[in-house]
Amino acid sequence: MRVTRSSRLEWRLRLALGIGAAGLTIAAPLAAQTETSRxxxxxxxxxxxxxxxxxxxxxxEVMTVTVGVVTTGESAAAALDANNRKLAPVIAVLRAAGIPAEQIQSSDLSVEPQFADTRNAVVDRILGFRASSAVTVQSRDLGSAGDLVSALFDAGANSISGPEFAxxxxxxxxxxxxxxxxxxxxxxxxxxxxxxxxxxxxxxxxxxxxxxxxxxxxxxxxxxxxxxxxxxxxxxxxxxxxxxxxxxxxxxxxxxx
The missing domain is CATH 3.30.110.170 (Protein of unknown function (DUF541), domain 1)
Structure with a gap:
């Protein structure tokens, strides 16, 4: 019978665990079975x-709100440029509310093509591009949650979720x-x-x-x-x-x- 290195290791492990050919387990004394910490x-x-x-x-004590804007354009650059312009007043509202810059964090940015509905066409036709971005904001002024979100929407935000409290x-x-x-x-x-x-x-x-x-x-x-x-x-x-x-x-x- 040919014995490989892996089979030798397997037999050593089985012997160490007290497992015989019939699959029987030999119980060790209780003190040996317990962890060293016991x-x-x-x-x-x-x-x-x-x-x-x-x-x-x-x-x-803290609330978190995620605010986003979505824009479109004929090119990826145009969609992204429009997105930056639309996000700027949203950021301005956050800063005017007294939220520190370190509590305003970019959480999402994407630019993707928008295709025409040409299911039978050989080649997909791009109609334009869609850009989306979002910032996640933390604030301890819990009482102003409703007013803050209303101001963000008025400033151009078209995607708002939250708040989440912690x-x-x-x-x-x-x-x-x-x-x-x-x-x-x-x-x-x-x-x-x-x-x-x-x-x-x-x-x-x-x-x-x-x-x-x-x-x-x-x-x-x-x-x-x-x-x-x-x-x-x-x-x-x-x-x-x-x-x-x-x-x-x-x-x-x-x-x-």
Whole structure:
């Protein structure tokens, strides 16, 4: 039988994992199966695995709006030039609203040909070109969202979406820590409750996973229609920061009474 390097490696791996030809797994001692970060478990201890989730609600502090303009021209250069001219007053409105330049970021720019509807033609015929561009804006003046969007539309914007609300970046870590602490408290409460129901108590924590954090976002709805904006009341509500942990506890029986 010819044995290649890859087959030798496969057999070594199978032997290391304790897997025989019949596919049987030889169980290792419990202490050897656990990760190095987990301490050994005594014979009198029972492992309990729980998941803790904690959430913190906070008011929105920052809104993000994406504003765009679309133009056409006989050539790509003409369409792009018209787009630049139409975007300029939109940028001017943003700056007049007191939004810093670093909070105004270009997020999209494209120029593409517009073809005639010649389905049976051998060669497509280009009618002109379409240019589109957009800027993404951040502002902390949440109360002016409706007025700002109306002014942008009046200035020539014909594509507006948002606003999207979030907490300020400098507060994310603080809120995350609060949510993580709540998740750990909730996990411990689960462990204590389960242990009590089993006639046991929590002896120690064996393992804690890294936290998983989700930052929620709120949104308002702005609809651009024809020559005016129809806007529903913008109610961003609360932003939720959620953290979760997986933990393992060692339970021991309660002393006999």
């Amino acid at each position: 301490p050994a478990v005594a014979a009198t201890e029972t492992i309990l695995r729980v998941a803790g989730v904690g959430s913190i609600a906070a008011g929105p 907490v300020a970046e400098e507060n994310v870590e603080r809120l995350t820590r609060l949510a993580e602490a709540e998740a750990l408290r909730e996990a411990r409460a689960q462990a204590d409750s389960t242990a009590a129901a089993l006639g046991m108590r929590v002896a120690r924590v064996l393992w804690v996973s890294d936290s998983q954090v989700q930052l929620g976002k709120g949104s308002g709805y702005i609809i651009v229609t024809g020559s005016r904006i129809a806007r529903t009341p913008i109610e961003p509500g609360e932003i939720t920061v959620e953290a979760s942990y997986n933990l393992e506890f060692a339970l021991v029986p309660l002393p006999a009474r």
